[in-house]
Amino acid sequence: xxxxxxxxxxxxxxxxxxxxxxxxxxxxxxxxxxxxxxxxxxxxxxxxxxxxxxxxxxxxxxxxxxxxxxxxxxxxxxxxxxxxxxxxxxxxxxxxxxxxxxxxxxxxxxxxxxxxxxxxxxxxxxxxxxxxxxxxxxxxxxxxxxxxxxxxxxxxxxxxxxxxxxxxxxxxxxxxxxxxxxxxxxxxxxxxxxxxxxxxxxxxxxxxxxxxxxxxxxxxxxxxxxxxxxxxxxxxxxxxxxxxxxxxxxxxxxxxxxxxxxxxxxxxxxxxxxxxxxxxxxxxxxxxxxxxxxxxxxxxxxxxxxxxxxxxxxxxxxxxxxxxxxxxxxxxxxxxxxxxxxxxxxxxxxxxxxxxxxxxxxxxxxxxxxxxxxxxxxxxxxxxxxxxxxxxxxxxxxxxxxxxxxxxxxx
Ligand SMILES: [Zn+2]
Numbered sequence: 001x002x003x004x005x006x007x008x009x010x011x012x013x014x015x016x017x018x019x020x021x022x023x024x025x026x027x028x029x030x031x032x033x034x035x036x037x038x039x040x041x042x043x044x045x046x047x048x049x050x051x052x053x054x055x056x057x058x059x060x061x062x063x064x065x066x067x068x069x070x071x072x073x074x075x076x077x078x079x080x081x082x083x084x085x086x087x088x089x090x091x092x093x094x095x096x097x098x099x100x101x102x103x104x105x106x107x108x109x110x111x112x113x114x115x116x117x118x119x120x121x122x123x124x125x126x127x128x129x130x131x132x133x134x135x136x137x138x139x140x141x142x143x144x145x146x147x148x149x150x151x152x153x154x155x156x157x158x159x160x161x162x163x164x165x166x167x168x169x170x171x172x173x174x175x176x177x178x179x180x181x182x183x184x185x186x187x188x189x190x191x192x193x194x195x196x197x198x199x200x201x202x203x204x205x206x207x208x209x210x211x212x213x214x215x216x217x218x219x220x221x222x223x224x225x226x227x228x229x230x231x232x233x234x235x236x237x238x239x240x241x242x243x244x245x246x247x248x249x250x251x252x253x254x255x256x257x258x259x260x261x262x263x264x265x266x267x268x269x270x271x272x273x274x275x276x277x278x279x280x281x282x283x284x285x286x287x288x289x290x291x292x293x294x295x296x297x298x299x300x301x302x303x304x305x306x307x308x309x310x311x312x313x314x315x316x317x318x319x320x321x322x323x324x325x326x327x328x329x330x331x332x333x334x335x336x337x338x339x340x341x342x343x344x345x346x347x348x349x350x351x352x353x354x355x356x357x358x359x360x361x362x363x364x365x366x367x368x369x370x371x372x373x374x375x376x377x378x379x380x381x382x383x384x385x386x387x388x389x390x391x392x393x394x395x396x397x398x399x400x401x402x403x404x405x406x407x408x409x410x411x
Contacts, residue, residue: 202382204231319354
């Protein structure tokens, strides 16, 4: 049987959309590229690239700049880049000590970023949503009137059900089964979907695409604060588990004789390496927060034994936990974020020695353990990356018939 004409038409439409996606994704992840580089990276022909880029230019998603000489013979190739205002997303974050919002443009250009301190402790959903809506309005007020984000995404330190934006468990906020996504969508009143995900998963995505794990396809991101979270990327894809709850490495049991954990278990990794463990070992109150951590680091820099011993212990337990994870995952890069990037200089030697001791030699040789380069903003920027995914997957859905950037299909 030969395919009918209609079937061939559908197939070529599918191919066209996939090719537009390949081009937009390359430009988003790598920045401006010449047409020749796009040919090389996508495997498409020169004429196909010309036609598809033309479509994206008409849709004002992409612009072409004057030709650049690349030192190769032949005609110079025009430089193709995403228009940073062509599509924007709104990213939000509920962190342990702060709330944040960013307006991010195509290609990862951060147009606006606001972060405000928030008191630690339990907060109602209403309070958090009201504060986030106010922050979002502030950031958007500095943008061109009428600009509409194509998506909204929220990073939160919690176990999250991504499918419905339900926060299953956020011990720091005191939330159990809280409908964060739905309430935020209602309060923001924007005609676009609102997605919610765990801050460590999003931190991993941001470091993988734009930070310390660029160029590595197998990545473990370890985010430390009061709790310890993890984001795992295997062969370029997030490892979520069947419910999306995977990567909770902070609750990996490491010490059955240890302290009780906020999750109800005993001796979880975070009870040995989290903020509480560092502060109590250094002789500070458990709930001292950021200022107390600053004090521990100042004490360590001044050579005070209690602070040095506390950091040494955290470094050792970091190495022990990482050894197990390196043996299991065989990652190319481990990125230490949050608290762990701040204390990195004080723990790196002990952590490396312990890792050498407990990890298998073969995977140990292949991995580098590095501090985050995006710092505190990694989860927020990861939320922006998640919000861009639908556009990267199918830019044609956003290309209107007259070149206007409109979403044709509701998602
Ligand atoms: Zn636990």
